[in-house]
Amino acid sequence: MVVESSDGHRVGVSVQLDTHPKETRPYALGQIARQWCLEPDQLTQVLDSWGPDDLLAHLARFTKAELMPPTYRQR
Amino acid sequence: MDSVQERTQSTSALPTREHPEPGVYGIFDVEIARGEYWFEDGEYVIRSTEFDVIAAGPTFAEALSNFGDNVIAFAVYLAELADPAENEVEMLGLLAPRLVRLMRSAKRAESRARRRRLLGVTVTLSRRRGDDASRWHRSGPHNSSLPSLA
Numbered sequence: 001m002v003v004e005s006s007d008g009h010r011v012g013v014s015v016q017l018d019t020h021p022k023e024t025r026p027y028a029l030g031q032i033a034r035q036w037c038l039e040p041d042q043l044t045q046v047l048d049s050w051g052p053d054d055l056l057a058h059l060a061r062f063t064k065a066e067l068m069p070p071t072y073r074q075r
Numbered sequence: 076m077d078s079v080q081e082r083t084q085s086t087s088a089l090p091t092r093e094h095p096e097p098g099v100y101g102i103f104d105v106e107i108a109r110g111e112y113w114f115e116d117g118e119y120v121i122r123s124t125e126f127d128v129i130a131a132g133p134t135f136a137e138a139l140s141n142f143g144d145n146v147i148a149f150a151v152y153l154a155e156l157a158d159p160a161e162n163e164v165e166m167l168g169l170l171a172p173r174l175v176r177l178m179r180s181a182k183r184a185e186s187r188a189r190r191r192r193l194l195g196v197t198v199t200l201s202r203r204r205g206d207d208a209s210r211w212h213r214s215g216p217h218n219s220s221l222p223s224l225a
Contacts, residue, residue: 002160012160014127014152016145027120030092031129068162070124 003056009064037062089114097124100142101210103180107173108146109214112138121211126166139209150174184208 090096095111118131119138132138153167
């Protein structure tokens, strides 16, 4: 998905989907939570109750740097 | 960089998600992605700190192999975006030159192999064969607990 960040940049936020393993792993959920700027324990509720517009509105609260991976934030 | 070989080690000594160990993933002598790894829920997890890429496996070597696959898949994903966002262009700009260097290294390795007449032992980019070229180079201060490097 693409969102306009709070500092006015057009930022792509991707989600990596793996077919392995078949059961959902904590690291996979943690990665999605990190990319969506959520606490890990919020993710289940978000997946259950949010729609795309809710997620876009949430992500738009963050700066481009905050939506990027850690090393990139330091560049 | 170290070669990828399994080494038995107590999992209690391995890094955790809260305290991951930083490192650099490379193939041949080419640095592909900076990242960090930890052990969680019975699996070795490797996460890039530069790109939105993560992978895991029951052994460190398998996690490393999966990570390499996912980095390349992510580069393809970025390259194929019809209308990439700013950050996606920037990440592709960071990753693409590294992959070009990787292709050159692979070509050189193939030439060397050919010269040595190693018929039947082709050096390829495949990381699922015995001649794996993937590497993990420790970059942090806590470099004594890497599980699968010899």
